[in-house]
Amino acid sequence: MSLRKTRLRDEHSEVDTGPLNDILFILLMFFLMISTLANPNVIKMSVPRAKSDTKQKQSVVVSVDKKKNYFVGSRKINPDSLESVLRKYINEGDSIKPAVVINADSVAQWGEIVRVMKVARKLGATTSATVSGSE
Numbered sequence: 753m754s755l756r757k758t759r760l761r762d763e764h765s766e767v768d769t770g771p772l773n774d775i776l777f778i779l780l781m782f783f784l785m786i787s788t789l790a791n792p793n794v795i796k797m798s799v800p801r802a803k804s805d806t807k808q809k810q811s812v813v814v815s816v817d818k819k820k821n822y823f824v825g826s827r828k829i830n831p832d833s834l835e836s837v838l839r840k841y842i843n844e845g846d847s848i849k850p851a852v853v854i855n856a857d858s859v860a861q862w863g864e865i866v867r868v869m870k871v872a873r874k875l876g877a878t879t880s881a882t883v884s885g886s887e
Contacts, residue, residue: 811851812841812877816864818857831864835871842875854881 814834815823822831829837842850852872856865860883869879 811853812838813853813855814838814868814872815855816857816860816868818859820861820864822868831867834868835875838871838875838877842872842877850877852877852879854879856881856883858883 813825817823820831822829822834824834824837824841838852842852852868854865854868854872865881865883869881872879
C-alpha cells in the first residue's frame, strides 16, 4: 500500500471566489440603483381629505372690446356702472376670494384693463387678464 496516493486524495481543490464577490457586489449596486429610479413614488404620503364639500366661488368674466364696450358675462354694461354690477357677483364679507377674469381685445387700451383690475381688487377679488387678437 502506498500512503502517498491517499494523501493526494485528501487534498482539497479550492475555487477563487474573489472575482465572483466583485461581480455580485456590482450587480447588487446596479439593481439597487435601478429599483429606486424605476419607481419615483417610493415615498407614501397620506393627504388630508375634507369631510364635506367646500364652497367654491365662480369666476366672473369681464370682457373689453376695441370700442371700449364692457361685458359682464354676455351682458353689455355701462362702463360707469362696472363697480355696482361687479358688487352683485362679489360679496366682500365672504371668506373665499372670487376671481375676475378679464378678456380684452388686443387693440383695447391698457387703461381700460387696469381700470377693471382696480375695481375688482377694490371689491376683494383676484384678477387675471387675457388678451385676444382682433379681426
